[in-house]
Amino acid sequence: MPSIHKNIFTIAVVAFLFRLLMFFFVFEHSERTIRPDTPSYVRPAINMTEGHGFSGNEHPPFFPSAIRTPIYPVFIAFFYTVFERDVLIIAFVQIFIDTLTAVLIYIWGRRLFSESAARLGGLIYSLSVEQAVHAVFILTESLFTLFFLWAIIAVSCYREHCRLRWLVSGGILIGIAILIRPIALFFPLIGLLFIWMASPNMRWQFMRHGIIFLLIIAGIVVPWVIRNYLTLGLLKVSSISSYNLLFYNAASLSTDLHRISQAQARAAINDQVTKELTALGWKGDELHSAQLYTAWSRKILFSAPIRYVYIHLKNDINCFLPDVTDFLELIGATQGGKETLSVLNQHGLIAAVNHYFDDNIWLLWAVFPFIALLGVTYLGTILGISIQILQKHWDSLRLLFLPAAYLTLLPGAAATPRFRVPAMPxxxxxxxxxxxxxxxxxxxxxQQRTPI
Known part of the structure; x- marks a missing residue:
């Protein structure tokens, strides 16, 4: 068997078996695949299969919703229609999806770098506990990671061969990625910058092609925005951004300014906003709720913008923490302490660890191998960036660094290890x-030390 086929086979087997191990932990406990955000994806899927349209309501009237983008609920609805309505079906399919991502990392890395670097990159991804855990959670991570990576691979192939079909493919894929998870909405601008920086002699051609790239993305995303406007009056890809801006980002600033916990800040904001929505007769109205959330967010954030930027970047560090919580909850070892991230942000790492594990510090040793692998990964990443800089491989460095930075710097107060999952490739x-x-x-x- 040729080396490349052997490596693909090895990475695929390692990735699949590690994710299958996580699946065994949930096989008799399907409730462990459910996370706080899961119902907001599953409910529209169920409503679509029952002919109630894209709605988040459990009971009539089934009002249209724009809280979630459509691709992942459609993905769930497809398997609910073909098979029985069981979240384990979705989890099992996602194991194959994330295994494919591990293989793509190796194939792409082999084109960009050395065989050994690609193989190591694929194996590290395959053994990453965050990737394996989220492969069996009913969340967008696995599907989004695949399409986002696939889009960047297509753009890199365009950079290499200057063939428009690669850019067209990249535009289609990034458009789908946006409709899986709207965090990708602004990334096409970074992709356009990357294309434009390719070669001074071909910039006009790249700019023309870049316009085509944006038009293709718009052709996929804009119809959904039009649907939101016609059904809700909301000219947005999703209304969740307004909620996150208020209850995470603005609440984090309020937490800092008033020296209270994040739970207290969110509760205070929620009480005030609910009273205003009720007084205006807007409670339960997605459009007006989103508008009010945005207005309140701006009011709070503009009160101390410089401080907010600092807090936002500080909270982004949470993306790089080991995902111990999700792993332990998946295997049923612990449910974790409440508001652990709030304790981390206010009192530091040691206090957060003690708060989360309480009397079960021994569990920390159970997850030590995964923490150690993550530490080695970060050390290798720093070395990899340094090597790329020393060798002046700017294009390949931008190709890897920009997506990772974009995905991990954008969340701010909402940042958890979950947001690092799509950046891991x-x-x-x-x-x-x-x-x-x-x-x-x-x-x-x-060899130099070995005597001849």
Whole structure:
């Protein structure tokens, strides 16, 4: 078997078996696949299968909703229609989807870098506990990660071959990614910048193609925006952004300014906003709720914008924490302490660990291998970035660094390890570069020390 086929087979088997292990933990406990956001995806899927349209209501009247974008609920609805209505079906399919992502990382990394760097990147991703855990959660992570990575691979192929069909494919894929998870909405601008920076001699051609790229994305996303406007009067991809802006970002600033917990800040904001919505007769109205959330957010954030930027970036660090909570809850070992992230932000890491584990500190040793792997991954990533800079491989560095930075810097107060999941393909490849180079240097030094 040729080396490339052997490596693909190895990475696919490792990725699939590790995710299958997570599936065994939920096989008799399907409720463990359910997260706080899961019902907001599953309910529209069920309503679509029952002919009630894209609605988040459990009972009539089934009002149209724009809280979630359509692709993931449609994905769920498809399998609910073909098979029985069981979340385990979705979890099992997502195992294959995330395994495909691991294989794509290797294939793409092999084109960009060395065989060893690509292989290491694919294996690190395959053994990442965050990726494996979220593969069996009924959330958008696995599907979004695949399409977002696929889109960037298509754009990189366009950069390499200057063939428009690759850019067309990238536009279609990024448009789908936006309709899976709207966090990708602004990334086409970064992709356009990346295309434009390709070659000074071909910038006009790249700019023309870039316009086509944006038009293709718009052709996929805009019909959904038009639907939201016609049914709700909401000229947005999703109304969830208004909610997050108020109850996470604005609440985080309020927490800092008033020296209270995030739970207290959110409760206070919720009470005031609910009273205003009720007084105006807008309670339960998605359009006016979104407008009021946005107005309140701006009022709070503009009161201390510089402080907010600092808090936003500080909270982004939460993306890089080990996802111990989700793993332990998946295997049924612990339910975790409430408001652990709030304790972390206010009192530091040691206090957060003690708060979460309480009398079960021994569980920390159970997850130590995963924490150690993540630490090695981060160290390899730093080395990989340094190597790319020293070798002046700016294009490949931008190709990996920009998506990872975009996905992990945007969340702010909402940041949790979950938001790092779609960024891991690029982090893992950078780590693969750094670790492969370190191994190579170690072997050279050993050979130099070996007497002839």
């Amino acid at each position: 690029y982090i893992c490849l950078l780590a693969g570069i750094g670790i492969a180079k370190s191994i190579q240097c170690y072997k050279i030094r050993q």
